[in-house]
Amino acid sequence: MKLYLGIDLGSTTTKAVVMDANQVILGKGITNSRSNYDTACAIAQNEAFIDTRFSLFRRQMSTGAVELGTGAVELGNLEAFLTGLEANFRLEQFLRQLRHLTEISMAEISKGRVDQALRTPLRDKLEQLFEEIAVEALEWFRPGAAKRSDFFRDLAGNAYMRGAEALAEPDGVTYDMLVNVYDKCIIRVENTLLDLSLEGNMGKALDRSFGDGGRDGLSEEAEAEIRSAADQVLDISLEVLNAVGTGYGRARLPFPKERIRSEILCHGLGAHTMFPGTATVLDIGGQDTKAIQVDPEGIVTSFQMNDRCAAGCGRYLGYIADELNMGVQELGPLAMQANKSVRINSTCTVFAGAELRERLNNGERREDILQGLHRAIILRAMSLLARSGGIEDEFTFTGGVANNEAAVHALSTLVEENYGKRKLNISANSIYTGAVGAALFALRNVAG
Amino acid sequence: MKKNKALEKIQQRCQALYEDLNLATVRAWKAEAPGRKAIGFMPVYIPREILHAAGILPVGLMGADIEIIRGDAYFQSYICHIPRSTIEMAVNGSLDALDGVIFPSICDVIRNLSGMWKMMFPDKYSKYLDLPQNFTPGLAGEYYIAELRTLAADMERLSGHRITDDALRESIRLYNRNRELVLELYDLRAEKPWQVRTVELYLLLRAGNLLPVEEHNAMLEAYREAIEGEERQALDNSRIVLTGAFCEQPPLGLIHTIERSGCYIVDDDFVLGSRFLTAPIPEEGDPVANIAQTFLDHAMETPFVYIAEKEKGEALVRQCRRRRGEGVIFSAASFCDPALLDQPMVSAAVEREGIPYTEFKYAENTGQFQVIKEQTGTFSDSIKLWGNE
Amino acid sequence: MSAQVTRIKPEADQPLPGNEVQKERSMVLQKEMIASHYKALAASAETGCKVVYTFVPGNLNELIGSFDNLLPVHPEINALQNAMRKRTGKMVLEAEKLGHSEDVCAYVKADIGMARSGNIGPSGTRIPDPHLLLLSYTGCFTFLKWFELLREEYNAPVAMLHTPYQGDGIVTDSMRAYMVRQIKEEVIPKLEKVSGRKFDIDKLREMLARSRQAEDDLVAVLESAKNVPSPIDAYFGAVYYIGPIFSAFRGTEAAVEYYRELRKEVEARLAAGQGPVTPEGEMGPERYRLVVEGPPNWTSFRDFWKMFYDEGAVVVASSYAKVGGLYDQGFRHDPEHPLESLADYCFGCYTNLNLPSRVALLSKYVREYQADGFLINSIKSCNSFSAGQLLILREVEQRTGIAGGFVESDLVDPRYFSGANIKTRMESYFQMIEQKRKGAA
């Protein structure tokens, strides 16, 4: 099967998107960028290909290309089964990484720097800790369960710290010792290319799904059919005809120059792919803000970016969240409870804390200040938009801040006041916008 | 204590005028008679007499502490704030009452703003008034007189009124009186800073941006009278001279903050156009030539005026002595080239004289006063300690 | 003939260096001119020459040169040359330590920083203190403050020349008369005083005649960029081409020779269908033709140029190449009207034009040079250039129908050159032009 690959090597996350010749997005993969770009890239790609095979699997089964025999299932049931299967597959991947973490942690303990007397108790504690995580993981990967993150580092790390706190003893194996082992090993796990492929883990995932009566009303014949369908999908050869890279780390990709496109162009084209009516794009990411105008083909006709000062970008909200001792994702909902908007004049990251404290001291409510802050960020974006040529219909908003309801609220209000009614598009998958654009560039460059 | 009704009325009027960003006052003035025109001007100084003599209302524009929605789209982050709010107000219609704007030559930002105006509002009058910078006697007079005559001709065309010499002399008389009244209040404040509060004085000057000079003169006189009847308590504050704020103005809250932190401001360069000429313009003789010559001989020494062959900072030191200032606060707008380039020279002069100083930057929309309060408070304390030793 | 010229002559006749490093003869000439000027400055105490500091825009080089014993120093040029040698970071910090604000023009701070650390110029020799500060206040307010600062620094007299701004886009008779009067009654007497010699108007005329000759050749060089492909780069490359005529050499024999030579070389390149020479080597095929507004960044001059080179982008016209005079718009120094023409020269420097005139000129360049891009390099230091540039961008886009690009940097303060940010913008900009072309085709 002929495919096109787009990779967006961002400063915090790396995304990969796989597209077929009909511009249908088959697979998406994401991982944190870490220090090693090559690994990040490989993992994101790998994930995108796994996702692609799941799509193909779905496609093949739901189009009836595979006969399900006598016990053929309802399509709805099949969907539930597939969701469950994917969850099990993710669980297998997680466990694979956890095993690796266990191995190198044990090896680390033997490495001499740990007090001889404490080695055995430390090993015991770790074993217990990892076992507990493995059990807990079964919960996280149940279909529909809410996870804090998709990244191994976050999931494992969080559970590990909690476990370490519970198991630590003041005069034996201390919390610090446990954390120390983790810190040393996690980076190595992240930078090792483990076999997390579909091929290597699907069998186990299927076993898990079909075991323990998890068959969900599927007959044995159906199981056989599904297993053979899985084999067939695994057998399809996936051939990447062209790949295009973009993003902050694009220069690090082992691609020739023609296969590297700027973030801005990819972003414009990606937004166009996701919402074909797009004329104006606003992207507010962690480090920068971009205002982009595109033509009906998704080609960028004009753009503006923030200057070297990161005022008003996502990072600013991060500082504010730290200052308030809250999670970034909690800011928006709180701001939505405001009665009024306190005017905030500076979205300078350096003064963020001071300004906030002063407002609080003056007796302003947190909610109202936060609403003002969101408005201030959007005002900065509005001036970039104005510089780039205004806001045309339709208007697509992407980047991390697009998930923040207070920011969206401020934006739609200001857009309407200043430009009139505009259709505002926000995609749940907006983080993939750049990679989608890159994939479409890959396709167009081959086609054209 | 009985309420000082007269004072209260003036205060309220001033506050209302300060908040009149949409220039309702100007609109009302224009509506009083058909064909009236009003022309705005940016800081610091223009010869308002010429506008007045043509029956035109000069309106002082000094930016504003408003939310900027469109103005930022025109200026990079490293440019001061006043052009942003000015464009904001122009674009959102707040300045519609004006028939034009004059941009005096105080810096490259205001200069370039004049060209932006020409492009953005081609139907309105806009003029860059290049005040002479060569003060060597005899060199700039003819040029400046010619500039003023061009301006006068423009004003005549705009208003449809001829500017007679007599009318211009009368305008000079009124503005001389205005400068005199302002200076009296400055003197009075230096004498009794607890009596004439800086915020009050500041708002009085700001009122002069919108009011016809006749009305403003009356207001200044009324204030003078009203304040006599006030009994206000003197505090143990230190006496400071504030400088650097001649163009973009600090928000009111900042002026309050400085006073509350224990500083009496005994001289400043707020709304400086009101007293930019340090001597009255002669009321006899060729009025245009008189306006020009008074500028050349008696322009105040400020950062945007080239000071030939004199020691930089001498004027500030003199001012400090005259007002019995015990310290200097350099408060410049962020990114204000003339103020900030001037500061190292002038602060060195102040230092040589043993006058303590402190410095900070602000913007017209500064929302944080806490840090400044601590700074000026500490400064004031140190002056008192040092002075009592 | 003026002092510095006699020194240059013999060296200029030396044979060209070997073929391995193929240097154009004009480059060699220019190097020698500059070196000999710095040498003359270093030797001024012995030769008895007096030193006049003055600014590039609106400089009265012929007038200074006509005295024979006066040597000009251009503080901006020291600053930018130091920046290209990566020395200004420290100088700027030095000035900031002395109380100069982070917010103001970095040229000034680099200059103050240099003065405070021995006044060692870019050539490594000491720059003598000024005997006179000739303050040609043309097109930039900061100049006033700069020389007030230097006056405090060196305790030197100042001759003030206030060039009125073309606020209404015109030069009136009274503006011109004011200038001539200042030159006659302020500038010349002060020059006479430091020089100890009488002003000789015939010498001035001779120099102006030579200026004119060189100016003709310079214009031919700049306008060669109207050809497709262009044999020159009119921004990065032009920095070298304008060097002599914007500074100490206008009106000298050396400059006449330099521009004659340069013009020959450019014409030869044109005939051979060659593109511009760059530090990275011969430019590849011309892929983009740009008009650029704003000065270059000096601290990363080469990196910045390389971003253009890598993409096959040639700058065909720039406003920066006009800061020292709009010769391509017809102005020439005129020996028949010496003082008036000095005045007119000052009036016409690019930053002395109002914004509507700047927009008109830039739009004209886009059309006449068949540019497919318009880029602004917005300089933090310089409000004279930068204030209003976002409106210029919009207006030029509207008038020419091409999309503009916008990057931000600084002149000599290395802290304000963010390579990654600029590269992203530049790449995106070039790719955007390319995509548009593809779309149109």
Ligand code: SF4
């Ligand atoms: S604040 Fe300073 S830099 Fe800004 S416009 Fe006023 S004088 Fe110019």
Ligand code: SF4
């Ligand atoms: S502000 Fe601009 S024109 Fe003025 S000295 Fe600095 S760089 Fe030159």
